[in-house]
Amino acid sequence: MKRVAVIGASGRMGTAVVKAVGACADMEVVARLNGGDTISRESLGGADVAVEFTSPASSERNVHALLDAGVDAVVGTTGWDDDAYARVRAHAEEAGRSVLIAPNFAIGAVLAMRFAQIAAPFFESAEVVEMHHPDKVDAPSGTAIATARGIARARGAAGLGDVPDATESDPHGARGARIDGVPVHAVRLRGLTASEEVLLGNPGEQLVIRTDSFDRVSFMPGVLLAVRSVSSRPGLTVGIESVMGL
Ligand SMILES: NC(=O)c1ccc[n+]([C@@H]2O[C@H](COP(=O)([O-])OP(=O)(O)OC[C@H]3O[C@@H](n4cnc5c(N)ncnc54)[C@H](O)[C@@H]3O)[C@@H](O)[C@H]2O)c1
Ligand SMILES: O=C(O)C1=N[C@H](C(=O)O)CCC1
Numbered sequence: 001m002k003r004v005a006v007i008g009a010s011g012r013m014g015t016a017v018v019k020a021v022g023a024c025a026d027m028e029v030v031a032r033l034n035g036g037d038t039i040s041r042e043s044l045g046g047a048d049v050a051v052e053f054t055s056p057a058s059s060e061r062n063v064h065a066l067l068d069a070g071v072d073a074v075v076g077t078t079g080w081d082d083d084a085y086a087r088v089r090a091h092a093e094e095a096g097r098s099v100l101i102a103p104n105f106a107i108g109a110v111l112a113m114r115f116a117q118i119a120a121p122f123f124e125s126a127e128v129v130e131m132h133h134p135d136k137v138d139a140p141s142g143t144a145i146a147t148a149r150g151i152a153r154a155r156g157a158a159g160l161g162d163v164p165d166a167t168e169s170d171p172h173g174a175r176g177a178r179i180d181g182v183p184v185h186a187v188r189l190r191g192l193t194a195s196e197e198v199l200l201g202n203p204g205e206q207l208v209i210r211t212d213s214f215d216r217v218s219f220m221p222g223v224l225l226a227v228r229s230v231s232s233r234p235g236l237t238v239g240i241e242s243v244m245g246l
Contacts, residue, residue, distance in 0.1 A: 004227060005031035005047035005071065007039065007062055012135075013053035013076060013216060020220040021051070027227065039065035047071050049227050056138050060084045067095045074226040075101040076219070078142030089236035100230045100237040103142030105222025109196065110239070112211035113143070114246055116198040117150040119209065121158030125201035126151050127176075131187040132194050139186040143196055145179055146239070151198070152180035193218075 004021045008014040009032035021029050031045035035054070039062060044050065049072045052062050056079025064087075066073045080101055092099045104110060120126055128151070130144035140148075163183065167175055176185040194213040199206065213219065222240050229243050237243070 002027040002049060002227060003030040003045070003047045004028065005033065005044045005050040007033045007050055007052040007066075008035075008054035008077075010034045011053055013219065014051075016216040016220060017051050017053065017223055020217075020224060021227070024224060027224075039069060041069045044069055044071055049074060049230055051076070051223060051227060053077055055079075060088065063088055063099060063101075064091055067091050067097050067099070070095075070097070072098040072231045073100070074223065074230050075099065076103075076105055076223065078103055078138055080142070085236060085238060093235050096234070098230045098233050098235065098237070100226045100233065100240070100243070102222065102226065102238070102240045103146045104194075105219040105226065105240060106194070106211065106213045107221060107244075108211040108218070109143055109194070109213065110222065110241055110244060110246070112196060112198065112209050113147050113150055114241065115209050116147055116200075117154045119198075119200050119207055120151040120154035121160065123200035123202050123207065124160075125163050125199070126155070127163070127183045127185065127199045128179075129185045129187065129197045129199065130194075131189060131192050131196070133192050134188040134190055136188065139188075140177055140179070140184045141186070141194070141196070143194070144184050144186070147196065147198060148179035148182035148184050151182050155181075 006014050006017050021027050030047050050066045052075045059077035128144050128147050130141040176183045198209040
């Protein structure tokens, strides 16, 4: 039986994780922590693995505390950059523990990111539109950042230059953000959970890759897969692609 602590247990994702873990025969929730709670061996209630969905401002600190408490971590909170990954990788390796951090646990979203990377070298233009509920605190989404970086890597490896764009004047920022040269646009709309479109264009044709999470249950198969496999992957794993065999 895998003993699971949930950090951010009262949040939108934490609530879904508590329910999903509770419904599994091979795991149980042994601790539910929220903002203001201290992460320690005692408060984690003998957990083997902690699932962390909190806020970009607190996630890295929580992961270091989990490693200090001797617990492996599955992290879905966004806001991670390369320096933060490096610090967590070093800490996990030194502690002989495992951390898996993924910007998106939905199977469709992971596949959409991979499809975008495969398609990117074949198209002159590429833009990412992410669409989320208006209670989301960060923009662009972690998924959009990862998608844009993947597209940029694939374009670079294929020798493609900048995406074509004749814009000379954009005083209101209508062309969106640029992540590694790829334009990224963020929509916040009541009624949405999480969606993303990757638009790829060539003369006379367009390919649209779209993924929609209509409900937070969409993230649970990926979260449970990560909980079951994280401890057999020492150090830091970013994304669930490798766990899915992609
Ligand atoms: N990886 C994925 O598949 C995925 C999916 C959905 C959301 N997310 C990300 O997960 C994060 C949380 O999203 P949400 O919609 O659940 O947010 P939320 O605001 O509903 O929940 C966050 C919870 O964390 C708690 N919290 C804040 N600081 C804390 C701390 N230091 N220790 C413990 N708990 C703390 C808050 O009280 C809140 O209950 C965001 O970064 C979001 O982008 C990732
Ligand atoms: O609801 C959110 O917040 C989400 N955050 C992740 C992101 O920023 O990519 C994943 C999708 C949902």
